[in-house]
Amino acid sequence: MKIGFVGLGAMGAAIAKNLVESGHEVRVFNRSPARAEPLRAVGASVATTPAEAARGAEIVFTMVSDDAALTAVTYGDDGILSGLAKGALHVSMSTIGVATSEALTAAHRDTHTGFVSAIVFGRPDAAAARKLFIMAAGADEHLKVAVPVLETLGQSVGIVGAEPAQANLVKLIGNFMLSVIVETMGEACAVAEKGGIDPSRLVELLTNASFNAPAYKIYGAMIAQQRFQPAGFSLPLCQKDNRLMLAAAETLAVPLPLASFVHDRFLAARARGAGPDHDLSALALCALSDAGLVRE
Incomplete structure (x- = not known):
């Protein structure tokens, strides 16, 4: 062809x-x-x-x-x-x-x-x-x-x-869910580390139990190791998708409290220096930084 x-x-x-x-x-x-x-x-x-x-x-x-x-x-x-x-x-x-x-x-x-x-x-x-x-x-x-x-x-x-746009909406929904997973894993790893649990061990345990899915395994490991570069899925690109998701939801009159929260987390991560060379996993910088756990 x-x-x-x-x-x-x-x-x-x-x-x-x-x-x-x-x-x-x-x-x-x-x-x-x-x-x-x-x-x-x-x-x-x-x-x-x-x-x-x-x-x-x-x-x-x-x-x-x-x-x-x-x-x-x-x-x-x-x-x-x-x-x-x-x-x-x-x-x-x-x-x-x-x-x-x-x-x-x-x-x-x-x-x-x-x-x-x-x-x-x-x-x-x-x-x-x-x-x-x-x-x-x-x-x-x-x-x-x-x-x-x-x-x-x-x-x-x-x-x-x-309708082609239906596939685009599914993609925005999926990336919204990924961003929430990253935020969740960031917060979970912060609590674990503060409680004396190795974050990598936490991710291993949870992803072999109730959270046995690629997104949790891939992003969880990156967050636990604070391995935010190189970018497989660039953080600014997912930030763009977050804006598109909020716009689509507004058109449909659907409130998205979590997407609105993550919107501010993206802004905070960018303010902390995360840019195009940072992976989506760098969104977790916010939760880790709030807990005083970001490693230089």
């Missing part, structure tokens, strides 16, 4: 490489051209614009950082929509807001192209190992094209619904 791929950060590069290794003809684009060179080395061709990456493709995938980045690579003379042929498909794997997804769905409908949101749960190592959990939403005729390809990129593909 002829595939375009736009966005070669840690997640996008891993997914694009897997598409090449699956035998697809892949043309890639990234705003920082140097990031495309490792893909060229494994057999991808390199485009100079998103439109060029989309031109002639049956599917063009996007995996970019936020709503503004996806809007920038989709619209305009050099954007995906200007290169994507009628009947071809844009599969967005980016974490974006519901309103942006709805606008993109309408724009693709107007140009007689398809739009699917296929959000992912998993870190870059899971993307490289084809172990992502993928959840997709879109019209049936578009999903029939997208899902067989998506199934080669992860361990499962769940169908959310017919």
Whole structure:
């Protein structure tokens, strides 16, 4: 299959490489051209614009950082929509807001192209190992094209619904839950350490009992060891997702007390110096700092 791929950060590069290794003809684009060179080395061709990456493709995938980045690579003379042929498909794997997804769905409908949101749960190592959990939403005729390809990129593909924005809402909900888990584990490790219990032992005990799930194991270990770098899931990106979650909930008239609390924790973590090179686990800096337990 002829595939375009736009966005070669840690997640996008891993997914694009897997598409090449699956035998697809892949043309890639990234705003920082140097990031495309490792893909060229494994057999991808390199485009100079998103439109060029989309031109002639049956599917063009996007995996970019936020709503503004996806809007920038989709619209305009050099954007995906200007290169994507009628009947071809844009599969967005980016974490974006519901309103942006709805606008993109309408724009693709107007140009007689398809739009699917296929959000992912998993870190870059899971993307490289084809172990992502993928959840997709879109019209049936578009999903029939997208899902067989998506199934080669992860361990499962769940169908959310017919409206692409529904998948984006699921992603925001999931990342909201992750942020609450990190806050909880930070507070739990602080109490344990103050009580003379090794936080790593606490995490081991709890994740072998009632909290035997990847999120608790991965983030719990990082928090217990105060290992907040390098970033697998950048703290500022999850902070962005928190804002999008609050906006979506406000539109739906759903109060989110925990998301509002975590919003302030993100601000506090950033004020303490946590930035793009810090993982989401650095959110726990707040609970640990409040308890006087942050190790330099």
